Amino acid sequence: MGRSLALVAAFTALIMSASPKLQGAETVWSGLVIAENVAQPQPIPLELTRIEGSLKKLFGYNQFQVIGQSRKLLTTGQEDWLATSKFFGLHVDARGESEAGYVLNLKLYKEKELLLETDAKLSKRSPLVIKGPQVGSGQLLLILVVQ
Numbered sequence: 001m002g003r004s005l006a007l008v009a010a011f012t013a014l015i016m017s018a019s020p021k022l023q024g025a026e027t028v029w030s031g032l033v034i035a036e037n038v039a040q041p042q043p044i045p046l047e048l049t050r051i052e053g054s055l056k057k058l059f060g061y062n063q064f065q066v067i068g069q070s071r072k073l074l075t076t077g078q079e080d081w082l083a084t085s086k087f088f089g090l091h092v093d094a095r096g097e098s099e100a101g102y103v104l105n106l107k108l109y110k111e112k113e114l115l116l117e118t119d120a121k122l123s124k125r126s127p128l129v130i131k132g133p134q135v136g137s138g139q140l141l142l143i144l145v146v147q
Contacts, residue, residue, distance in 0.1 A: 025075045027147045028102070028122065030083040030092055032068035035061035036138030048143070051127055059131070059139065071147075077102055087111060088132075090142055100124065101146070108132060108142060122146060 041063035044052045068085030077097025083090045093105040101123040108116040122128045132140030
């Protein structure tokens with residue numbers, strides 16, 4: 001009985017020490033989005049419904065199509081990941097976390113050519129949207145959202 005109680009106490013202590021990290025873990029959605037004006041726009045992708053009004057107002061487009069995406073669970077704030085499409089790739093390197101958000105290094109590639117490298121801050125309260133190059137009749141947008 002004493003041994004069982006000790007095992008339960010040890011297990012509880014292990015769970016309690018791991019809980020803050022698990023509670024602090026957040027998922028970041030990264031998307032490569034083509035924004036354009038079309039006669040019959042498709043419904044907004046689910047990942048963008050929360051910011052649909054802002055996207056339309058800021059960029060003036062009526063359709064937003066996700067061409068590449070990634071979801072990454074951040075537990076340390078030091079992770080890196082890639083969101084890719086047929087021609088573009090967005091490499092995200094998280095360089096640290098604060099109460100307000102994450103410090104990121106972003107690299108946008110078109111096939112193997114580096115188009116953009118920048119450091120950015122991703123707020124936990126609002127998305128990060130970066131206007132990329134023209135693509136056909138539309139515009140490439142890089143969108144990152146803490147979910």
